[in-house]
Amino acid sequence: MRLPALSRKARMAAIAAIVAVPAVALPIAFAGNDGGIPGLPGTGANDGSAYAFPATPDSIPDTPVRVNQVGYLPDGPKRATVISDSSQPLPWQLKDNSGKVVASGESQPHGMDASSGQNTHVVDFSEYRGSGNTYTLEVDGKASLPFDLDPKAYKQLSVDSLSFFYTQRSGIAIDNKIAPGYGRKAGHTADTPNGGDTKVPCAPGSCNYTLDVTGGWYDAGDHGKYVVNGGISVAQLLSTYERAPKASQDRELRLPERGGKTPDVLDEARWELDFLMKMQVPDGEKLAGMAHHKIHDVAWTGLPMDPAADPQQRQLRPPSTAATLNLAAAAAQGARVFADYDKGYSAKLLASAKKAYEAAKANPSITAPDSDSTGGGAYGDWNVADEFYWAAAELYLTTGDKQYSADVTGSPLHKADVFDRAFDWQNTAALGRLDLATVDSKLADRDRVRESVQAAADRYLKVIADQAYGQPYAPNGGYDWGSNAQILNNLAVVATAFDITGKQQYRDGVLSGMDYLLGRNALNQSYVTGYGEKASKNQHSRWYAHQLDPNLPNPPRGTLAGGPNSQLQDEVASAALKDCKPQLCYMDDIKSWSTNELTINWNSALAYVSSFVADNS
Template structure:
């Protein structure tokens, strides 16, 4: 795990005593192998590949010379062939590997197999709708994790249906009137609802905040891309479908309501702050269905970190929900303002690492990053100078370290502020916005560099396999996808998609970490209800749940016993009692759901790269000593309309765009990307669109000569 930053200590060493007390030695648990053995040395994304995406496989071999590969279709016919690229020793996996690249094959089909040196991969597909099911399943995870509502068989199937948990129905003591720990408060609070955080029955504001933000942000990003319909009303398996509000926002609202219930009421000490967490007074045993949990529940002392998570998530709610439910948006904004003011009054109420009985501590004694994130969201929601001043005076605003070496996480949230400011229109100076966007692409470039240096193309460092490493991999993919949005550079989309390859089987174990997706996937994730390995009457985890992943610290008894001496990327065991490698958590499934929605979007009707036939005229209309203006005219010369156009070019003499009209123009280095406005997003056959830019120069303003429209070269 990152030095001094505990990314996940929920059911860690504390649960060990419970498991060692007998549950870990049941016959069902004892007969599971240390890790699921890879069935082949040819590691692929076991779900498959997009026709227009990268298609690479990693081959485990001691051979030093390049090997021949063949891609066969379901009939066994060879449809493509080539040679691997030797990579040699891959430190994270401890393996010697080569890489096969078959990206040039774009024909859709099912049952493909890649054969290298006589060894064949698991079968996989190449198709446009590859990730549609995962988009739905990964988002359904949150409905499965809902507290305080019955989970209906009509939505999840009979195996996963259950009564509502923690509503005060015996044997539950319930969450409708929860007392505080001794000395924290002298009243009770209604904190029903929300998502169970992980494999236990705790609910944590700091994990809920970042998870909610990612779920809502997935819809925001889809809106910016004009693809929000795929997450709209009646698209997901939620009980609120058909209410006129996008289903992904309905799901987020279940957690937002809980987060706001965790706010200390007016008239009480620390009013406006948020209680850090609510969970059982002691650890519950394995397995325990939510409605059968008889433990008393407790509220834990408020914290500044939790309060700022509430402020950020509620401010985002105020922006995104307003077109659908303005009254709810107003409620969210009121809660966000109260939380911000309370955090300013109480800037150093830290959650202690020692508070770890019955639930994870989530200790965090550095909250300047949460202040920056919350200020960014409140400024984006209101445009008010007080929030602008708070964020621009933050040390994080100019820091190059907003994206930590491990990306971002519940304890490292400055990057979320950067992503907000990079993508949501605001009143910051153009130079500030350009610098913020450049920091996003710089972080993405770092992830791409790591991927290029590793045999399995993983964006985390070689020492980055800590508790919840799969969540960090998915978080890094989010950053790469946003960088692609800002620049139009296809490298970032390719990087984001290749992280999906890693999660779905192209990894050191040849195992898909996402339940139900892939030929060989995780089946025994640590969970108190999805506990078939301990009780055959209970189900396995539902499709779409992401295992925490390799953790080289080996922080549970099963991992310590079975994985001793493992290479970092192989420190995983598909065993229900290996909570440090195989637990689930909302903050790991949230970036998976974000990424699945992104990957499922169609780039064009046929899945091929969204090319276009076009001509571009770039005319400099005015030049002065340090600046210029230019008009850009794009003509669609093809037979079909171009919908959602983006035009990219490179300036040959270091010109810098400072403003634009009739298009949103961003720049990273010399690369420029212009994106349509709402009213001119479609260019009909034979039609033109024009937009303008103003910028600076250093002595000359030669016109760019090469333009691409939606990745197609223009004349």
């Protein structure tokens, strides 16, 4: 669930509604290991073992030496950040798992880091090209947490971050044999307490029909399903395939569809694409072809809450131009990538995309209000120029039709800097720009488009070089909600520059940014469940609620936490972290939904970038 970033009044009203909900604990039937954190044996990527990460203690001894706790590529950059009051270089030693010193040198003083309030040094041990497990870096006598030097360091993360989406599925029972410890009954089907999503009515006074909107992914820690957030999420899964089809074909995920002719990542994307098309207003109705903005409960539920036990009535919220264009863009891209695997499905997607695009052009200003936040996130979006640009780009790249190329080049965004901030569900022009730069087409100014991506990537590389912790993110005024995903989406731009140019500096920049997310940060915190000695594991979720009920699991391995958020909208974080420096505005607590939620669009960003690194290791 994502509250809008730009309207504080509406956001506060939504927060008050959430806080007022009692934490009603209803039975949740998770299978395996008594419903707790799975601890199954095995090492294969698809035997369930990837879900089986060891339980970590609640407290890990801190260290001033901050490293990527998962590992570094032997041929990649290897940097650490050290917190020290010293203004002089500090001696460092890299030790292998036997304690042998394999490299040494001195740190580079970096000075005060504004995002953390810490005085820092940087250690660069990139010249060491050895490989192995359980290295430590000692700086001035203080040791880091252990890490590996492994060319396959990101292979499993690329699988886990994508397999996350299976356990987020709505309308299907999660098979415990596929996801050990996470098996559960189907949520929001006809036999559930609220009648599920099979015949969902509209908000009072907005329509006189019902829709079957079963399927899709639960958006975040709630039970809502939102077209605007589903759009960017499924687009990033489609792009994960489209940028590297062969690697995607070889990447086996934990899915019931596994083993078919279609690559697993496209099987997962299809689950969401089917839902998005179901949200389209039927022919013959007012606003036919438009897409309903979202579907969720009429009132907030508490934690924990099994999707199959949700008692609240479901409701379709009115159509919006933003949602309709998300459908158009995602379905058009889906039509392109499914053409080689299922021509009938590809044609269905393209027809839906074209219908949605024409409906949006006929209704260009139907906005979703910030105030619609009872029972689900608002996802307000009142500027849809970016969605029009994105949808036109995808339709042009799929069809080659001149009408769509004219809409692309005629958009005021086509020659604008669409990378002036991190792209997200509310700012989608960059999605169109990245695909225009990488998907073959006859676009007249394609070279200029590609140059704009490279220029943006160069800016991000400069930010990375300037930051003590190497992240491509230095906003004015604090970190935003979902800062980790903003970092990842900036890294996606850098990754695309590598795909365009093949220049190693861009791959190295992506690796540096991943170091931040996996432990090289002000909190010594890996923000990905199951990855690193000190990893997030209590993300805000109604069904991955182990912190509240030991019979329930934590989120599955490969789940990203939203990360530091200077606004601290929830009561737990605002009480504990008042006046925090931006990087320190995070806590791994299930009730801190403003810093520690999980969402599909954050994990899609993680999946895209980790797959890029795995493919280029």
